[in-house]
Amino acid sequence: MAPAEASDQASGPAPTDRDQAVETADADQDTVVVVAGDELNAWRRGFTPQAEIWNGRLAMLGLSLGIASLLLIRLLT
DSSP states (O other): OOHHHHHHHHTOSOOOSSEEEEEOSOTTOOOEEEEEHHHHTSOOOSSSHHHHHHHHHHHHHHHHHHHHHHHHHHHHO
């Protein structure tokens, strides 16, 4: 087996439209885990990739609402 073929098999299946590739947090391993799109949107507690995604979404929502309220207050006064 050629080296290029070995690396193709080691990487696993290619992610589809509904799947996303998530890299593991372990620096010693260079593995990619294929996760379904629904799995990343699941509401999970703790230090998980799902919690980090929701944390970022809610932070952007709060930042947007804060800027919008400041702009409205400045325009109305």
